[in-house]
Amino acid sequence: MMDTLPSKHTIEHSLASHLDPKLAALSELIASCLPALGTERFADELIAGLRALVPVDDATVIYYAGGDLPSLVYSEKPRARASDTMERFLAGAFLLDPFYKAANEEGRFGVFLLKELAPARFRDSEYYHSWYRSCGFTDECGFLVEVGQDAFVNVALGRVAQQRFSQAQLRTLRSVQLAIDELCKQHWSSQSSSGDGIREHLHLALDDFGSSLLTERETQVINLVLHGHSTKSVATRLGISVETVKLHRKHAYAKLEVSSQAELFYLFLDSLMSHQDYRGGDTLISYLQKPSPKKAT
CATH class of the missing domain: 1.10.10.10 (Winged helix-like DNA-binding domain superfamily/Winged helix DNA-binding domain)
Structure with missing residues (x-):
């Protein structure tokens, strides 16, 4: 007697049960971001997708157009941040930011922990106390993505709890870096800058x-x-x-x-x-x- 063939529902259920959760989360991130390219929803979808991959307490997306001042694309306004802190950052304090310096002065792009970019004893500096501590961060990890001529994006993921980003979580973020890079490049490639330097x-x-x-x-x-x-x-x-x-x-x-x-x-x-x-x-x-x-x- 011939064996009964599995139904389509059975096959789909079997595949879903064996699908890597991280792979599924990446698939959902891409599926959500693609329709949002070129719209104001893109950053929201991007952060939601990254949050499904690793635990994130706070997120900020800052866009540095070629020669322009940075613009705040996405922010969750953490409770500990003073009202004028972001204004000061965008007006000039960003010049001292380790993530900004890595991208702008050293041409380093990828996924980095703050401690990988900051100078020695950075946590003793006034910039740290005036900016990072007011954010309430205990750890920060960020994507630095080059999106055009002298233009890049910093997708900053923060932890305000005591637990820091683990090496496993960092590996997860780096494993999806190519996908995040391409999505960001597609979204911001059409953005223009004033070019006033x-x-x-x-x-x-x-x-x-x-x-x-x-x-x-x-x-x-x-x-x-x-x-x-x-x-x-x-x-x-x-x-x-x-x-x-x-x-x-x-x-x-x-x-x-x-x-x-x-x-x-x-x-x-x-x-x-x-x-x-x-x-x-x-x-x-x-x-x-x-x-x-x-x-x-």
């Missing part, structure tokens, strides 16, 4: 910050301090002793009338944000010339 001007502002008041070496030390480098790291990069770094920093702080890295950080941001149309030079020149607010009588 404002980011280049902001880099010049960071490089020149304090140069009107400081010596060349003091300016170099302050620049590295702003980027989150420790005293030892600054000494190594500049080829000078730790004690010499401390001396340059002390003199620079005195000339800038700041007493801490926190005050230095906010002086840079405030002087930068006070320029509506920066085109070169030390931002402190015009910033320090601003009239002080009059006291109420």
Whole structure:
């Protein structure tokens, strides 16, 4: 007697029961993102798909068009973030972001943990305390995707719980990197930029910050301090002793009338944000010339 052939329903059920959950999640991510290409729904679908692959407490997508200031494409507005934190980030603090520096200055694209990109003792820096801690993050992993000429996207996935991203979760994200890269390139390839090169001007502002008041070496030390480098790291990069770094920093702080890295950080941001149309030079020149607010009588 002939064996009874399995029904179509039985075959489908058998296949589903043996399908790798991660493969199924990737399939669903692609299926959801494809119809959303070129629409405002794309980032939402992308984050939802990634969240099905690994546990994520918070997510942000930032688009850096060629030469333009970054634009916030997706944000979940975590409860711990101050209202003006993102505004400061988009206006200029992004210049100090390890993910931004990796893509823009080093041409590194892929999936990275924050600790893989940050300088030594980054968590002691004022940038970390002013940005990452206010986000409530305990760990961050991000996709850096090149999507055009001088244009890239940072898809940042954050953890605010105590548990950090595991190596297995990192391998999962890296295993889908090619798919995420292609989807992002397809979505943002048609986006245009103003082409005014404002980011280049902001880099010049960071490089020149304090140069009107400081010596060349003091300016170099302050620049590295702003980027989150420790005293030892600054000494190594500049080829000078730790004690010499401390001396340059002390003199620079005195000339800038700041007493801490926190005050230095906010002086840079405030002087930068006070320029509506920066085109070169030390931002402190015009910033320090601003009239002080009059006291109420």
